[in-house]
Amino acid sequence: MLRLRAICPFSWRVFQFRTCSCKPLISQMITCTDEEQVFDLIEKNKAILSEKQVECAFNILWQFQKQKTSFLKNVECIRDHPQFLTLHNLATSQMEFMNDDTLVNVLYITQQCATEAHDLVAALVTEAWRRLERFDINVLSKFSSCLANQHLYFSPLMGKIADIVHRNLETIEDLRLKSTLLLMSEELTRQQALAVMRAMEEMESRNSHLIKKIASILHKHLDNYKPIELLRITQALIFLHFQSKELFVKLRELLLRYLKISVIPSEISILVYALSILPSPHLDEVGISRIEAILPQCDLNDLNGFATSVLRWIHYDHKYLDNTTGKQLKLLQKLDHYGLQRLRKYNNLNLLREELKSLKGDWFAESLLEETAGTLHRLMDEINYKNVAEIASFIARTNYLSTLLLDRIASVVVQQIEKIHPFVILGIIPPFSILNYDPPQNDEFFRICIQYLNSYLSGLDPFMLVFLGYSLAILGYFPEDLLKAIFNIKFLAKMDSQLEFLCSSLNMKVQFRLMELNRAVCLECPEYQIPWFHDRFCQQQYNKDIGSMNGAQQQIYKMLAEVLGGTNCVKASVLTPYYHRIDFECILDKRKKALPYGSHNITLGKLPEMHWESNTQITGSRLPPGAERIALQFLDSRAFCRNIPHLKGKSAMKKRQLEILGYHVIQIPHFEWNSMALSTKEARMDYLRERIFGEGKS
Incomplete structure (x- = not known):
């Protein structure tokens, strides 16, 4: 028996576990009313859980969180539960047996529920990378969203995904040219059409024939899309410079129809934002009333979304001398009031940081940034190894120099470096370089960060290595090991081969950062004898x-x-x-x-x-x-x-x-x-x- 098990571990697993049905246990999970009941089932059945049951457990735990309001959400109750580690280990051991959809779904939910599960996330991403070529377009789309959630916009994986989508689109286009059959319009589902449109947006496609074809599929299915999907369609069409009065009129009608019946603040914010980016944006009194009615229930992201939309409307109405601007200005004042009120009520840093993750824009910077900084100062003692990177990212995005906050971040890193994932350090250094600030223990802080990363240089994304080197160069730090890792023929050839998979704007940003790092090393560290090799690039750009x-x-x-x-x-x-x-x-x-x-x-x-x-x-x-x-x-x-x-x-x-x-x-x-x-x-x-x-x- 042991010999059979050693020779055919997969067959043995099938023999041992597949003879009994998964359904009774899954049925029990579905009837659970809270997280504890799910974890009890995991504890009692951990020896026999299949990959489908593991996925079901992840799904149900995430559904419980999604059903809660922002104030009641508490992913820590999942992440820190002892049985979540059991689920974590089961997912790690069984991922090779998961189908593609299950694998990516578990990855997505793990990211949402357990931001500290870096080893599981890394393992799932690696397994997904291995299967990438066989993913269908829906799985590919969801996987790219997972990578975006990890801020891996410059990853070669993203480039590989773009390449796969591009190759598939080219194949479809060739077939269309050679055949009278319109394969794409007949075969693409509404979700596939949406995924293709978003991929074309990422690729900055200018293929007008293909854009028009996908837009026609979207138009056909428009009534079946949810509000968030309508927003994504609107954003993609505007970005791709697509013009169709009929399609935009239909979009506006659907958005307004949803706006009249929706009662969820985040959904109303999405609808209002989508309306504001349509051609000839306009906000009537009904729209203003819908926003005003929901304001007391809104979080900072909702308020920021409303403000961005209202500012766009004010600009348009002022341009065309519309008479509703006064009401919109009053609405802005109410948004200021509720935003400030919400910030002053916060007494938990982790709840606040969840809302700060994606906040940006003129309204937030002008109306709430000062109060937000004050709230962060008040809750500063709660900054720890779990949230330090997100606070650092917020400071870097806002260009707001708070020496108190940056000193606290540096102190946390120095004291708790062994608890911080090495890749997280990449997000901690930028606010110091962007804002030109050295903390009191700057030599120790940067020395510890650099030493900690040295062991992981070979595992870092090439583009991230360049950005890391550039951030340190701004501060006047030129670690020799890092520069040797970047300025060698093998690394540069690898990076050059991956650049072609990036969209043009990101491609250019990476090249500029490499040039600026090359210039800094040549001027400030001539003893390293790294040659200047950007003459042609600079001449092309400045010409x-x-x-x-x-x-x-x-x-x-x-x-x-x-x-x-x-x-x-x-x-x-x-x-x-x-x-x-x-x-x-x-x-x-x-x-x-x-x-x-x-x-x-x-x-x-x-x-x-x-x-x-x-x-x-x-x-x-x-x-x-x-x-x-x-x-x-x-x-x-x-x-x-x-x-x-x-x-x-x-x-x-x-x-x-x-x-x-x-x-x-x-x-x-x-x-x-x-x-x-x-x-x-x-x-x-x-x-x-x-x-x-x-x-x-x-």
Whole structure:
């Protein structure tokens, strides 16, 4: 018997477990009224649970959570239950026997219920990766959503999924061209059509024939879609620039029909948002009344969704002189009131962080961010290894510098590093680099993070390695092991092969980050002898668009010409060695007198392209003795933290690197240039003289 079991473990498992029916136990699970009853069944039957029964247990536990309001939801009661570990282990041991749909479903529910189950999630993702080519389009769509929930937007897995979808779409399209049979319209279900449309959105498809075909399938099934699906359809069609008055009219009718009968705040928020992104958005009094009636029940995400929609309507109505703007402004005031009221009632950080996960937008930043920061300060002692990454992510997204919160995050990491999953560290470092902040124990904090990640470098996604290296470079940290992992031919070839699977915007973002990391290492760590290999990339990018001057830059250019003695004494939009772009450049001799460049012209509003003779030439080598090259940069609001005039990391790194190139860097903050103190031309001229020459009035 043991020999048979060793030779045919799968057959033995089938013989042992499949002879008895799964249905009685599943029926018992379905009749459970709470989580404890499910866990009791798991404890009593753990020796005989099949993969279908494991999936059923996951499903029922998640259904219990979905039925609760946001205040009553408590995934910790599931995650921390001793029998959840049993279920966790059963899922791990039985995943190879799960069918594709069961596997991805268990992965999705595990992510929702047990954010700390990193090993199970990793195992499920790995098994799904192994099966990827055979997934049908519905399973593929759900799996891609799971990856998105883990913020693996840059993962080669996402690229592989996009490649599979692309290949399948191309195959279908070829068949259509070769045959009179419209295979796609006959074979795709409503859910498959929706999945294909979302995949085309992810791929930034511009195949108008294919978009039109899928849209016609969606139109045919439109009455059968749920509100969230109608929102996804609307978003995809708008993003793909699809135009059909008939389809959009039908969408509007369905959304308004749902809006009249819905009583669920999150659903009403979805419907209102979908209506707001349709062509010619409009909010009538009935719509405003529906929103006002539901406000006391709304969480922060619902309120933020309403506010985003109302702001879009106000913009449209103002543009076309509609008379409902006053009522919409009053609605905004009510949204402010309920948002502030909700924040002040919070006394549990984990409940708050659930609502902060996806909050963004102008309304939140302007109306609630300050109060949110105050609430986080009040609950700061509850930051621990379980929630530290989400709090860090929120700070990075909002550009709000709170030294108290960042100090607490650093302290938690230093004290509890062994409890933090190494991949979570990737999300903890960005707020420090973005906001240009070193905590009191900065050397220990970054040393611990870097050492902890060193053992896992080979397992990290290539794109994530680049982003990690870039974040650390902003802060002036250049770990040798990390740089060796990135700047080698094998790694770069692997990354290059995976870039083609990313959508164009993400592809370009990764390439820019690699270029900026390459530049930082060359300038700040020449001892590593890493070559500069981005000449062609930079030339291609800067040849495409040389930009234009904004109003403040045009003012500064004219005044610099007067201060320095003529337009031939100042250059605009200069490309330095290693392709830093600076707004204005001038050269002062040893007597602080501006040296002319020679004849050149500039048309205000357009910037000339001005490459140096050598793109890696160090600045001072061709200057007269005692002369100094000056770089002047106008810094708009994006260069500073949202709440205080503290220079952000990227601008600080640029200043540091320009100084290495030999420049004396003068930064002109927007809040100084536009201040009351500099409200006259004379005051601004004196300001420039003081900054350049160190003197006051002429």
